[in-house]
Amino acid sequence: MASFVPDGKLRLRDYQENAVSQTWDWLCANDGAPIIEAPVGAGKSVIMAEIMRQACAEAPDTRILMVTHSSELVQQNYDKLKVLWPDAPAGIYSAALKRKEIEAQILFCTIQSVYRMAYRIGRVHLILVDEAHTIGRKEKTMWGRFLTDTRIVNYDHRMVGLTGTPWRLDTGSLIDGDDRLFHGVSYRIRMIELIERGYLCPVVSQPTGLRIDTDGVRKTAGDFNMGQLSGRVDDVIEEAVDDFIQRGHDRRTWMIFAPTIENAQHIRGAVESRGIGCAIVTADTSSDERNAILSAMRAGTLRSAVSVGTLTTGIDVPPVDMVVALRPTLSSALVIQMIGRGMRLSPDTGKTDCLLCDYAGWLMKHGPVDLIEPPPRKGSGPAPTKQCPECETLLPIHVMDCPTCGYAFPPPEKEKARLRASELPALSTQAEEKTIKVTGVTYSRHKSRKGKPDTLRVTYKSMLSDFSRWVPIGHDGPAQFMGKKWWAENRSPEISGPAPYTLDEALSRTNELRQPAEIVVRMAGKYPEIIKVNHHEHA
Template sequence: MSKVELITSHLVTHLVEKIEQASTICILTSFVMKSGVELLQKPLKRAADRGADIKICTGDYLYITQPEALRKLHSIHEKMEIRLWNSNGVSFHPKAYLFHLEKEGHLVIGSSNLSKSALTSGVEWNVAIENDQEIFQEALDQFTKLMYHDQTITINEESIKAYHEKYEVYHQKHPNLARKWSQLEEIELMLPGIEPVRKEELEIHEKSEGYGEIKPRFAQIDALAELEKTVEEGYMSALVVMATGLGKTYLAGFFAQRFKRILFIAHREEILLQAKKFFSSIMKHRTFGIYNGKQKEAEADCLFASIYTLSLDQHLKIFQPNEFDLIIIDEFHHAAATSYQRVLDFFQPTFLLGITATPERNDNKDVYSICDGNVAYRIDFLEAIKQEWLAPFHYYGVYDETDYSQLTWLGTGYDEEELLQAQLKDEMADKILSSWKKYKKTRTIVFCSSIRQAAFLSSYFNQNGYQTISLTSKQTEYRREDVITLIDKGKIDAIFTVDLFNEGVDIPAVDTLLFVRPTESLTVFTQQIGRGLRLHPEKEHCVIIDLIGNYRNADIKLSLFNTEAQEGKAAKAIVPTVPNSCVIDLELHVVNLLKEMAKKRQPRKEKLLQSYLDLKQEIGRRPTYLELHLKGQADSIQYRQEFRSYISFLDWAEELKEHESRVFMKHKDWLAEVEKTGMVKSYKMVVLLAMLKRGPSQWAKLITPQEVAPFFHQYLTEKEYRKRIDFSDKESKRLWEYDEEKVSNLIIKMPMTKWSGSSKGMISFEQNEFTPNVHIEKDEEETLFNWTKEVCEYRLHYHFERKASH
């Protein structure tokens, strides 16, 4: 029986008691103060020492959170996970403490933030709820969604340093914090177009198109054939990249029929419900279950699980590692996130299938390595349009007069308040309305940058005689499924939204997309364009109306439409080449703006530096070369092009210590050689990796082909994708069974002879001995070894990733 208790004083006593007992501790608080952290510091450390799973999420709203409080939290225990919500000026007020005890969950929710006064003597009301598993699990699920949301960052020394700088700037600008806070709260309560909120449970249900008999169609046929081939060839994982609207979920269902027990993982509830519906229509004799905050149908043949629920230890460990034959990860470009990695590290399925429409996220390039670089099938939206599997588009670039260079850039987006001051003007709304009326067709989705902009524009359109609705994650006066039905039937003209329709939800009848936001993420822009490209009997083409100003990425976003764009490079021309059925029409002011932006583009060295510094802040230390490639915003190859080597860049950026700088100056030619030596195959770096296995003091000594041969063969045959890419031509295929003499002869003929011949004296291969010509002092060994290893590992990863994606 559930128990509810009201706590009006000294909450800290209650919290400490639960911390001492709990195996999982989750704290969600709008701000933290040093005084509050000090109260809980010792019990949290004791809990972490005994292995409790501790997660803390706080926010930067109005910069009330003290930098010293974050430092103190970070210092408690290395296994505690702490993240900071980037509010960009939007209110963030949660206060909740969740504890998973031996037999039940315990939830405290109320008014107390993590400060001494709030936890001890302040006037605070909090409610403790015990033995109500449904409420607790829902709270835990919602907490995890916030904890791992794209708007949160990991707390480490670098991110604290960056936050501290913003904190100081903000408080210099806003010394009267309490008055400013009150003003912002009042503004939110008086937003135009927002009615009182109803407490309704909201779900999005896609209105499915009737396809008659359910069988593979369009790109699904080719993709399914490639997946079947992948299984037959012995692979254990694969990635399928299919443009939005081609039926990735149905494809996964068709493929899943050959497996007995299936786990489908996604990060949105509506995707789980949709997938369950699709799978059950294909496999009528199986059982199907949901595993999320509310439902725990763990015994089903096909289980559809929320990543936010499954990633918690208490849920993950009710399963066996080999419980599932097939695991499917939807929207696979999220798979490099911490929550997914925890799940993928735990399970050992017979086969892992990743499906996505957008694999090119710069912060998740390593999704390829999760499925061993095996891209079984790929088709983007431009190719699908050519095949007439998606609707063509008519793109209109409309000039936005806003001077974005005057707005503060906060690393992930523009300052919310400054952006709103520019956007919430009648003249701006009138320009948007006029452009929409000029180009629109019948049913529109409008993508806005904030909830307040969506409400403002929806109200303005309605005042001018149109029927529109502002539908956002914070607004609940309408059921989302009802709004989707209204737009589908043509009962309303437009839906104004922020992020509800990026992934997993489609309205095929939508034939107009209106973008009234700066494009901060090219991935999100691609996802949103996909919302309008699904085929529909009443749609000949989709109209895309895009406001283009001098904001970040404005001059490269059109490269997404270019059928001739080269890998790693933005389109050179202002107007890209598109399928014949599509149109791109830019206003003259837009053409001139893009030309001007190209001339004034930030020098590449400065862009590379900023990308590096952003990543350093994210991970809390100097990133390795491979981390820079996997998680950095800039294309990693540009560091070599601009600086000869990554280490040379670090020296230029003054990121090397004095000793490191001396080592670099002495050995910069060697590091450049390892960076730039040509590689049709991976063989040179495999030889170097074999040498590095000998350790810092021995790696650069001479080595023979016979010594390298066992490692060389094992490395290239232990992973199917390596064998397929670099060890399956006529000559090397004969060496799948190890033969020392033949493998040694291949090493002599290929990497050793060719590298020594092209290295301009940096490497020798004489009398069957392969040697780098570097003289290394004792105090240089560790540094040069680590740098050489970094470059070697980066080049191997980059080589196989690039080959696998073709």
């Protein structure tokens, strides 16, 4: 999370210091509540602890609440504050932890224990919400009642949310919509940056010949129907267990995710019948049993555990070096959280990476874990559209014949039940790069939506397919610099003078651009990314 200096005090990492200072800047410059976006392993507990310490240093009577959904997170965050600030006037209010210190100046609590307690808690200046994506938009919830009552008691309090996944499956981004609880991002640290700087463990995947078939499974409450999904998972368990045992023979600690308790029991039985220890953890597992299982996994005396609806946040088992995906889901946030269980560093166990055995199609559905983005909020924004590849007319997604040019869209391909579970990269930096010979290039105006300026569409043609990029010519702000930079990099060296000021001017001057010989394309995410253009030397 952070490091210690010789005097025994905790020293924050540079990005943790930036998260604290930029959040204070945001609060001073804006009304509302910001989000600190930081993935698993970034040290959110350290960031919160430093915010608390600085708040009380500035105003000694500051009353602070740290609220979350998990008693494990309450204990972890409380412990981290005590390491950073041993004399902190802090207490805990959590039934699961058997502590009810409601008068504490800095109160760490679970929402389940305090949602009726806003009036008893009284004066509050600052609320920190860990795992803020667990807050729903509906008012008739524990969070809704607590935050409504808190606003009545404390009209001028401020709130800061922390999460690695600032969105929910059913309502999209936490900072969008008139009924949003958060109003901007005060600081963001990317997962890939933490990996590259050695603060997180990379994830790797291997192609397998097995995938759970979700074709035709109903959707319930925004995700797959558990009753139907359970049967599909059961169909592949025996084969999957044989496969991941073989793949994980040199892996120390395995975390397996399943949709139902029945699936988990089947998985545990199959694993144990092959001579390997396996436990089950559900939301109903007692705290003592849960702690015993996780302690055994940390110590290396238990090799595997199956999680059902839990162990996705607030769990710190660094030795986990294999994650087994047997729980298909439509929730991109849940995928990040489940993969994240294997991304903590564990140098004492010799861990260098985490293997993802993706039988659930997580990468196929959501893409590399560091590129996963929030889904659009339901009922907001324009209806989904697609573009005709022949005449570029924007059409409703269901139209199969373009009324402008007559182009017939091919019918969608139906997935086979047993596609390869994971031939996609777990991280964008692992994506395959291909060099493709360019047979021609075209330049055209791309009509932008939502009132944004049009862009220059550059289409590189090859023998097999076309690849496009969109260049912001004549835009304002940072985009203007990007457009000028692209023009300078692609213009013939014999031509001097300024880049075009407008898109119309650019289209009239495309003869100044060099002819591309080949492009380098990275096959990651939903669309190929053009990362380099090589030109003919004498074009």
